[in-house]
Amino acid sequence: MQSLVSLHMMEKALTKACVNTLNVMHDDLSKLADSKGAYILSMHLDSPTPIDIPKIKTAVIQSGTYFYVGSAYGRGGIAARLKRHFKKHKKIHWHVDQLTSAAASAEAFAVPNGNECELVETLISSGQFKTAMKGFGNSDCRLCDSHLLMLND
Ligand SMILES: [Zn+2]
Numbered sequence: 001m002q003s004l005v006s007l008h009m010m011e012k013a014l015t016k017a018c019v020n021t022l023n024v025m026h027d028d029l030s031k032l033a034d035s036k037g038a039y040i041l042s043m044h045l046d047s048p049t050p051i052d053i054p055k056i057k058t059a060v061i062q063s064g065t066y067f068y069v070g071s072a073y074g075r076g077g078i079a080a081r082l083k084r085h086f087k088k089h090k091k092i093h094w095h096v097d098q099l100t101s102a103a104a105s106a107e108a109f110a111v112p113n114g115n116e117c118e119l120v121e122t123l124i125s126s127g128q129f130k131t132a133m134k135g136f137g138n139s140d141c142r143l144c145d146s147h148l149l150m151l152n153d
Contacts, residue, residue, distance in 0.1 A: 006065040026086040038114030043103035
């Protein structure tokens with residue numbers, strides 16, 4: 001339930017900010033063709049999940065719904081990246097892999113030609129979302145505190 005409420009709020013916040021998105025589930029990635037751009041991956045954790053990130057040391061992410069903001073401008077674009085995120089068994093490479101491997105559900109909002117840091121900024125300034133864990137997913141970026149967000153209280 002929590003998950004559906006969060007997804008609805010995400011959709012509303014994006015619409016309000018005039019961000020053009022495509023809502024995609026794991027089984028309909030084909031509608032993205034080879035679009036490149038940014039995406040927001042929604043994940044629901046049923047139980048507290050330990051994560052291991054050297055910079056943060058070992059931490060636990062509490063159960064709940066989280067949003068990871070990323071971008072995919074390489075080969076295969078957003079669809080190829082989301083396909084990887086939606087796959088549960090994989091070699092852990094990025095911070096977010098530790099969450100997608102544990103998440104009970106995942107779906108995404110694709111933002112063709114979008115910029116991940118602009119999306120983070122848009123969502124934080126909507127007042128409805130906040131940083132879930134400082135230093136998560138933003139190793140390549142100097143603008144954001146984190147690319148992992150959650151609903152604001
Ligand atoms: Zn950023």
